[in-house]
Amino acid sequence: MTLRIAITPGEPAGIGPDLLLKLAQQTWDAQLVAIADANMLKQRAKHLGLSIKLIEFDQHAAATPAPAGSLYLHQVDVAEPVELGVLNDANGQYVLDTLRIASEKNMDGTFAAVVTGPVHKGIINKAGISFSGHTEYFAQQSNTADVVMMLATQGLRVALVTTHIPLAYVSRAITEDRLIKVASILNHDLQTKFGIEKPRILVCGLNPHAGEDGHLGREEIDTIIPTLEILNNQGMNLIGPLPADTLFQDKYLNEADAVLAMYHDQGLPVLKYKGFGNSVNITLGLPFIRTSVDHGTALDLAGKGTADVGSFELAIREAIKLAQEKAQNQ
Ligand SMILES: NC(=O)c1ccc[n+]([C@@H]2O[C@H](COP(=O)([O-])OP(=O)(O)OC[C@H]3O[C@@H](n4cnc5c(N)ncnc54)[C@H](O)[C@@H]3O)[C@@H](O)[C@H]2O)c1
Numbered sequence: 412m413t414l415r416i417a418i419t420p421g422e423p424a425g426i427g428p429d430l431l432l433k434l435a436q437q438t439w440d441a442q443l444v445a446i447a448d449a450n451m452l453k454q455r456a457k458h459l460g461l462s463i464k465l466i467e468f469d470q471h472a473a474a475t476p477a478p479a480g481s482l483y484l485h486q487v488d489v490a491e492p493v494e495l496g497v498l499n500d501a502n503g504q505y506v507l508d509t510l511r512i513a514s515e516k517n518m519d520g521t522f523a524a525v526v527t528g529p530v531h532k533g534i535i536n537k538a539g540i541s542f543s544g545h546t547e548y549f550a551q552q553s554n555t556a557d558v559v560m561m562l563a564t565q566g567l568r569v570a571l572v573t574t575h576i577p578l579a580y581v582s583r584a585i586t587e588d589r590l591i592k593v594a595s596i597l598n599h600d601l602q603t604k605f606g607i608e609k610p611r612i613l614v615c616g617l618n619p620h621a622g623e624d625g626h627l628g629r630e631e632i633d634t635i636i637p638t639l640e641i642l643n644n645q646g647m648n649l650i651g652p653l654p655a656d657t658l659f660q661d662k663y664l665n666e667a668d669a670v671l672a673m674y675h676d677q678g679l680p681v682l683k684y685k686g687f688g689n690s691v692n693i694t695l696g697l698p699f700i701r702t703s704v705d706h707g708t709a710l711d712l713a714g715k716g717t718a719d720v721g722s723f724e725l726a727i728r729e730a731i732k733l734a735q736e737k738a739q740n741q
């Protein structure tokens with residue numbers, strides 16, 4: 412059975428459309444459907460010297476993969492013409508509309524997964540729409556209280572307790588409740604989506620040297636250690652809290668299935684240093700499959716044809732793989 416995968420190229424002035432057009436030059440083992448503006452894609456293809464045939468998406472027709480050099484399209488109009496590398500808040504609503512449609516059509520079963528290209532959070536907010544990231548947006552749209560951001564590259568998976576919040580709020584956001592929910596979703600999805608029977612998860616402390624017995628902060632003693640105890644008593648295999656500056660060594664990572672970091676810039680710089688361009692962002696805990704790139708809009712590279720397709724390609728491959736496994740298990 413051919414599965415349908417929604418693709419949102421993201422910010423139209425960034426590299427998302429370039430990468431999708433490049434990837435549409437090959438054939439895929441799924442029906443990829445771009446949710447985007449046709450004229451914007453055609454103009455970008457022309458600029459990049461790529462040939463592209465856009466095929467109107469009909470969800471009632473049989474799902475078939477597009478031939479190389481073509482792409483199924485669900486039309487969403489940009490509000491204003493797109494200038495390469497130049498953000499325009501008039502198109503903020505367009506970006507959000509592509510995400511809303513992808514979400515709705517994953518929820519109703521039209522698509523088996525969504526792969527998202529990079530969006531610019533700032534310009535969406537400048538357009539008057541409160542937006543902190545796809546992870547939070549899809550959670551809200553699907554009425555899911557708790558989801559987990561996990562990025563994965565060869566040999567390393569990093570999941571986050573907190574995502575796109577100011578650093579000043581992180582300590583307050585690390586509660587027993589949040590830790591239990593995040594660790595449970597991570598543990599469950601490592602078992603069900605990645606086939607790991609009893610995941611071994613390394614948990615970072617929040618403070619330098621995991622708080623140094625309370626001398627450098629008390630979150631470990633007051634919240635993290637007691638919560639890990641509760642979860643380990645329930646059968647999980649959580650190791651920590653460990654000092655985040657030294658846990659990212661092969662001798663620890665080789666024995667682990669994932670690292671749980673307390674906040675965005677504790678875990679992701681390590682992951683991206685190891686695997687930028689070869690990593691995938693997966694939202695765990697959603698009622699549908701969502702993968703994404705490991706990079707942003709790279710406005711400096713839009714239209715140049717030099718942006719690396721590696722992460723977008725991996726995100727599509729991972730979405731297809733997860734969707735095929737889900738279909739087989741249903
Ligand atoms: N998945 C997403 O939607 C996502 C992910 C990360 C950042 N962002 C957003 O992107 C915007 C810009 O963020 P940023 O400047 O911190 O990060 P960025 O990833 O856009 O750029 C950082 C650097 O990496 C380079 N780079 C990025 N992608 C590349 C690629 N595919 N090939 C080669 N080089 C690449 C850029 O040229 C730049 O030098 C922000 O609004 C941020 O929130 C979105």
Ligand SMILES: N[C@H](C(=O)O)[C@H](O)COP(=O)(O)O
Pocket residue numbers: 543544545546547560675679692703704705706
């Ligand atoms: N935290 C992600 C990263 O650094 O790659 C990125 O901001 C995208 O997050 P969403 O998938 O929630 O938009």
